[in-house]
Amino acid sequence: MNMQTSIQTDAIVRLDGVAKRFGSFTAVERADFEIGRGEFLAIMGSSGCGKTTTLRMLAGLEDPSEGAIYLDGERVNGKPTWARDTPMVWQSLALFPFLSVQENVEFGLKMRGVGRAERRERARTWLDRMQILEFADRNIAQLSGGQRQRVALARALVTEPKILLLDEPLSALDAHLKVRMQAVLSNLQKELGITFVYVTHSMSEAFSMADRVVIMSRGRIEQIGTPREIYHAPRNRFVAEFLGSANIFSGKLVGKSGDRWQVETGHGRLAVAATHAPDKALGDTVTFTVGAENMHIATEADGLPGIRARVVGEEFVGASAIVFLETATGEELKVQKSHDELAGIDLHAGTPLILHWEPDSCHVLPGE
Amino acid sequence: MTGNSNRLIDAALKLHIAACVVFIFAPILGSFVFSLNSDRFPSLPLGQFSTEWYRLIWEDPFVWAGFFNTVIVGLVVAVIATVLGFGGAYTDFRYKFLGKNVYLALALLPPTIPVVIMGLAMLAFLSRVSLSGSTISVIIAHGVMCSPFAMAIIRLRLSQMDPDLEAAAWNLGSNEWATLRHVIIPFARPAILAALFITMAVSFDEFAVAWFVSGLDETLPVKILGFLQGQVSPRINAIGSLAFLSSITLIILAQVLLRRASRGTS
Numbered sequence: 001m002n003m004q005t006s007i008q009t010d011a012i013v014r015l016d017g018v019a020k021r022f023g024s025f026t027a028v029e030r031a032d033f034e035i036g037r038g039e040f041l042a043i044m045g046s047s048g049c050g051k052t053t054t055l056r057m058l059a060g061l062e063d064p065s066e067g068a069i070y071l072d073g074e075r076v077n078g079k080p081t082w083a084r085d086t087p088m089v090w091q092s093l094a095l096f097p098f099l100s101v102q103e104n105v106e107f108g109l110k111m112r113g114v115g116r117a118e119r120r121e122r123a124r125t126w127l128d129r130m131q132i133l134e135f136a137d138r139n140i141a142q143l144s145g146g147q148r149q150r151v152a153l154a155r156a157l158v159t160e161p162k163i164l165l166l167d168e169p170l171s172a173l174d175a176h177l178k179v180r181m182q183a184v185l186s187n188l189q190k191e192l193g194i195t196f197v198y199v200t201h202s203m204s205e206a207f208s209m210a211d212r213v214v215i216m217s218r219g220r221i222e223q224i225g226t227p228r229e230i231y232h233a234p235r236n237r238f239v240a241e242f243l244g245s246a247n248i249f250s251g252k253l254v255g256k257s258g259d260r261w262q263v264e265t266g267h268g269r270l271a272v273a274a275t276h277a278p279d280k281a282l283g284d285t286v287t288f289t290v291g292a293e294n295m296h297i298a299t300e301a302d303g304l305p306g307i308r309a310r311v312v313g314e315e316f317v318g319a320s321a322i323v324f325l326e327t328a329t330g331e332e333l334k335v336q337k338s339h340d341e342l343a344g345i346d347l348h349a350g351t352p353l354i355l356h357w358e359p360d361s362c363h364v365l366p367g368e
Numbered sequence: 369m370t371g372n373s374n375r376l377i378d379a380a381l382k383l384h385i386a387a388c389v390v391f392i393f394a395p396i397l398g399s400f401v402f403s404l405n406s407d408r409f410p411s412l413p414l415g416q417f418s419t420e421w422y423r424l425i426w427e428d429p430f431v432w433a434g435f436f437n438t439v440i441v442g443l444v445v446a447v448i449a450t451v452l453g454f455g456g457a458y459t460d461f462r463y464k465f466l467g468k469n470v471y472l473a474l475a476l477l478p479p480t481i482p483v484v485i486m487g488l489a490m491l492a493f494l495s496r497v498s499l500s501g502s503t504i505s506v507i508i509a510h511g512v513m514c515s516p517f518a519m520a521i522i523r524l525r526l527s528q529m530d531p532d533l534e535a536a537a538w539n540l541g542s543n544e545w546a547t548l549r550h551v552i553i554p555f556a557r558p559a560i561l562a563a564l565f566i567t568m569a570v571s572f573d574e575f576a577v578a579w580f581v582s583g584l585d586e587t588l589p590v591k592i593l594g595f596l597q598g599q600v601s602p603r604i605n606a607i608g609s610l611a612f613l614s615s616i617t618l619i620i621l622a623q624v625l626l627r628r629a630s631r632g633t634s
Binding site: 112 | 543
């Protein structure tokens with residue numbers, strides 16, 4: 001796992017071979033990673049991948065079936081959630097409907113035996129900080145989605161924890177509000193300097209906020225790294241497909257000269273620059289990606305070598321467009337180009353085009 | 369009204385409801401009217417307006433004794449049944465275990481048993497353990513009969529609760545007992561109060577089982593039967609009207625509480 005080199009030495013959380021099973025179902029399979037003090041870590045994956053279970057184990061709401069979890073150096077297996085200081089912001093927000101906004105925020109302090117006057121003071125400080133002090137005496141039912149979100153954050157942060165756990169907290173908000181709350185969360189994390197562990201299925205949320213991202217699938221960790229590392233060097237096919245922005249090719253290694261490889265694929269023999277690739281022997285299977293933005297389009301008339309494919313459709317993405325194509329063998333490929341670059345090319349469905357790229361823009365998946 | 373409503377069916381349904389209301393309330397209303405009538409026998413045309421029958425029962429120590437028994441039994445039963453019902457409902461909300469369906473079926477069983485069988489069984493059992501023929505016996509029997517009602521009401525309320533709420537409280541440093549006190553009970557409070565009122569009303573009206581097990585410490589409904597067997601007196605109408613008013617008040621209170629609660633949290 002060469003992508004785990006960026007592990008922090010000053011870890012607040014350490015997972016040591018942690019697994020969680022529910023009966024015969026394995027929710028999390030051998031998780032080994034550390035979370036640095038003050039780090040913003042996102043755990044990303046589709047539903048049922050084990051990300052929420054991992055978060056709940058950190059919170060103490062589930063106990064690992066195997067392995068150990070260390071919080072601030074202390075082994076916390078079996079320590080109930082109320083004895084830890086690992087507040088969580090819930091997907092459902094889980095605000096207490098029978099308490100006022102202020103009482104909701106005071107709850108954690110009250111349960112820890114903080115006196116009435118101090119409780120009130122500290123709760124109001126946080127309500128002010130989250131810009132919802134004016135709603136202090138309201139019922140939860142009277143607040144908007146964004147305001148509830150802020151109450152949930154204030155309630156979790158009022159005890160001044162070293163770590164905050166967030167379980168898809170923005171999933172209920174509309175797109176516009178989501179972007180605003182992302183900025184709020186990002187700034188808050190930087191100001192407080194505490195660790196955020198953020199579970200999400202949204203790549204845009206994870207990649208825009210997190211220092212490091214953990215990608216999980218079916219209980220296994222597929223890759224850990226900074227958004228840049230993961231984006232430019234996905235470790236395996238799953239991650240590359242999950243990111244969705246690259247074309248994936250697979251074939252047999254038939255020629256090697258330095259880091260220039262020849263790979264025999266269904267589209268013929270392709271040249272690959274294997275700059276950061278692991279060592280492979282001739283005859284091994286090699287899987288590599290080419291980013292959609294690194295593909296070039298040529299027409300039959302240009303007479304260049306490349307892969308032949310027919311246009312399937314086109315999708316506008318702001319200043320650029322993604323062209324979807326299909327090869328004769330039924331494989332889907334995509335090319336992302338600016339509108340200027342696409343001007344003058346016939347993009348009607350069925351138009352045959354030639355795709356080509358520089359060998360240097362290939363990335364060999366080390367985990368395949 | 370939706371597009372596919374049928375006038376004939378609508379009218380039939382309205383008539384059905386009207387008939388139900390008439391058949392339920394006409395006898396009660398009749399009893400109320402005759403309780404304020406000076407005539408010795410309930411017959412038309414009505415005699416003079418009179419509160420005589422109310423004065424008589426007010427002065428009757430026999431009625432008071434029954435009334436006190438009823439109230440004491442009702443209060444104690446309400447508390448016992450609600451505590452048991454809450455326990456059952458919370459167990460259902462919180463835990464998954466083998467045989468849970470059997471547990472729930474057993475817990476909700478008593479109201480489905482014919483009261484005569486229940487009364488006989490209670491009498492047989494309570495006399496064997498030397499607890500029959502007293503107020504305690506009625507309390508035990510009514511506690512058993514009423515707790516499923518409390519459980520059903522509180523269970524419905526807990527099912528409206530966000531399942532994350534309890535875990536959120538634990539996560540904020542509240543242990544299980546503190547969470548029960550500060551989160552579960554406050555959330556269920558309207559249902560708990562409603563359960564208290566309804567179980568009290570059920571115990572108030574219950575006759576058959578009380579008749580089997582009460583012995584000399586008769587509750588009001590049992591006393592009423594005694595009255596009827598001895599002499600037909602308009603006092604029955606007066607007692608009936610009062611008993612109806614107290615029950616219906618308790619039930620309306622419970623309904624108001626439950627409606628307000630489910631509107632408050634969506």
